[in-house]
Amino acid sequence: MANLRETSTWEAGIYQLETSDPVMGGENGIDNRAPRQLANRTLWLKNELARQIGEINQSIANANNAKADKAVQFTAGNGLTGGGDLSASRTLALGTPSKITATSINTAISNTHSHEIDKASTTTQGIVQLNDTLTSTATNQALTANQGKVLNDRKLGNQGHQILAGRLNITNNEWAKLHFPLSDGSQWFIEANPNYKSAQNGGLGIRFLQDDNGTRRFYDLVKSDQDETIAYQSWTNAELIKKANSQHRHSWSAIDGKPSTFTPSNHNHAWGDITGVPSASTNTIGIVRLNNTLSSTSQSEALTALQGKTLQDGKLDKAGGVLTGTLYVPNSGVKGANDNDTGIEFPQDGILNIKVDNKNRILINFDAVNLYSVHGHRLALQNDKNLVFYDTNNSVIWATNSMLQDIAGKTNKTGDTMTGHLRLDYGNEWVGMSINNKTPNKHIFYDACVGGICKGGMQVVSLGNGKYDTKLLVTPAGNDTQDRRVAGLTVYAEGLHSHAYGHLHEYFVKTRDNQTIDGNKTFSQEVVTTQDNGFRIKNFYRNRSVFFRYDGDVFYLLKTPDGDPNGKWDDTRPFLWDTRNNNVILNGNAATATKLQTARNISLTGAVTGSVNFDGSGNVSLATTLTKATVRYFNRTISGWAIAFDDETNNIEMTGQVVVSADGLIRQYFHLKHFRDLWFGRDDNAVGYQNHNIANYRIPIALWTAMPNKILSVQAQTMRSSNTTSSAQFSSEAAEHEVAWAFRNQGIDKSNVWLNLSRMHGGASEHIDLFVIVEGY
Secondary structure (H helix, E strand, C coil), rough: CCCCCCCCCCCCCCCCCCCCCCCCCCCCCHHHHHHHHHHHHHHHHHHHHHHHHHHHHHHHHHHHHCCCCCCCEECCCCCCEEEEEECCCCCEECCCCCCCCCCCCCCCEEEEEEEEEEEEEECCECCCEEEECCCCCCCEEEHHHHHHHHHHCCCCCCCCEECCCCCCCCHHHCCEEEEECCCCCCCEEECCCCHHHHHCCCCEEEEEEECCCCCCCEEEEECCCCCCCCCCHHHHHHHHHCCCCCCCCHHHCCCCCCCCCCCCCCCCCCCHHCCCCCCCCCCCEECCCECCCCCCCCCCCCECCCHHHHHHCCCCCCCCCCCCCCCCCCCEECCCCCCCCCCEEEEEEEECCEEEECCCEEEECCCEEEEEEECCCCCEEEECCEEEEEEEEEEEEEHHHHHHHHHHHCCCCCCCCCCCCCCCCCCCCCCCCCCCCCCCCCEEEEEEEECEEEEEEEEEEEEEEEEEEEEEEEEECCCCCCCCCCEEEECCCCCECCCCCEEEEHHHCCCCCCCCCCCCCCCCCCCCCCCHHHHHHHCCCCCCEEEEECCCCEEEEEEECCCCCCCCCCCCCCCCCCCCCCCCCCCCCCCCCCCCCCCCEEECCEEEEEEEEEECCCCCCCCCEECCCCEEEEEEEEECCCCCCCCCCCEEEEEEEEEECCCCCCCCEEEEEECHHHEEEEEEEECCCCCCCCCCCEEEECCCCCCCEEEEEEEEEEEECHHHHHHHHHHCCCHHHHECCCHHCCCCCCEEEEEEECCCCCCCCCCEEEEEEEEEE
16 A cells, blocks of 8 residues: 655645545545645644754754853953953943143053143144243243233223323424314314424424314414523513613602612612513513413413413323323324334324334335235235235235136135036045035935936935945936936945846855855856865755865865864765776765665654654655644844934834644734834835825834745734833824735745834824734745
């Protein structure tokens, strides 16, 4: 009696014998169809169970190999303290920083670190050394507050009461003037004639100028070539009383009230009796009338002592005094008391010249402002608009007029339109052009346009989390009046994507380095290797490999020890071909046998049980029994693949289980806890359709274990967040979302399930839970 022929296939259903079916045995008989389908299922379950047990054992072995030994030490690096072995929790801490000095540098050594601080200069902020002198020429040192006080105490302010504690010398050969403006527009001047000594036509005078168009009124104080003293009226009267004119005569009879006797050496006259007394003038000595004002232009009256005191109190003494108004020196100079080569000069109206050591330093004239360096270079502002720099030979080094003409055709760095070609002509190891977007996590583009319509270009696109893709834009054939650019080639960290061919990395094979090929590769020429070990085949589940080896004399078929698929060969030599003599050696058991030397027992456990002895002498039948469903529990943490907001982690706790029923149906349960929909990337936006602006997120979930054949159905339901605080605060959040199976994304994928999650109501997305059931077989 023959046994049913079995294949490792999961049958979708078991045939039910109908009353109309004839009784027919044999390999293809109708009566053997249902048992054969059951046997196929049983064999598939046996193989699948063995495979999963192997995976579990391998996972346990991998976990044991991957764990860290507690004796492993980790050491704090430069600038850190702490560390130790892994037998307990360890802490790394930042070491105590070193003292920062003017010579500190950026460094981390031993268990400390230090920082470099910029040195202050005229262009850089930083630490600075103080200088307590007024003689230094250093530009990298700062003046002390003490020297600032010295300067403040010595300066002459430009308003209020000021004290000049030295001399004010007016030394030019022009009329020198001190100017006192009045509130009504009139002015007082004190003038000195530089030629009065030689011309004998007067020296110092006071004049009054009514306004800019008025006439001058002079009050000369001295008109003599001799040293003179100006007398007050009271003093003059007293002196006149004491003396009579040497030419004055009285007849004796004209004298009234004569005493009968008197001493001839002494006599008195009543003032009314004295006649012929001359009046004083600028040319004649005589009696004078006093004038108690400073506004008179009389040249025959004398100033009173009161007005003299007024002038004394209000004057600016050359040895120092208080100036309570403005000092105008339009046609003279101000110099040091003892120097002729240092000071401020006013050669004429509108000209200012400041000299140091008989060299010009600042010269302001009618058409230019000139600044001189110590070495004779000159910077001149001409006609209020052209800035010119001269060398010591008075030759022009540069001028703003010529510079403006030179830059008239240049492109503005803040944005401009270039009407010609841009050419980079520079010699170096690297020559190129850099574009910098100062805003983090933003994009960069370069557009190439024809006739105002962009036809190509390049984009560097930020995808968040520090990731950037580069797109090369091209335009296919079509309407030439529209911008129809597409991403012809996208370069990203994982490979290339072509608009025409898709992901190009699936079609390329590297010419060097290690490479994994997922799929078939056909070579039209020989595959040549220069290594003795030419071709290695690895088995993922068995964790060993076999490979061909040719050492130049003998060709071997070898295998590695278990657990070392990348290692060398073991002692097994199943096949050797000595190419020197063409001998072939086969080692091991015979290729064929009638039965096994030792019979083996084949048994099934789990959802399907049964056993049978097999010695290889013939086919055997295995009776099986379906048991109750098996359940396994799982949990893991997954991460959303979009950037979370507000420094919020996007890790999601997920728990669940896998239930395998006796009839082969597999149910997988998933519970995603306390997450937000925007932690996942958006799905395609259906522009032009209703609700296309509603945020629709695509959520991929890796199955606990891949479905062997097919995913039949997916059920999903949103729930209030399992987090106590969030659940109480956002109790209606789950009702604002709708979730559905993303069937168009699912395709033939048996390892993942895809969902679409959309918030249809409410203002903002908050935390929710999601429960998913996936059925398949």
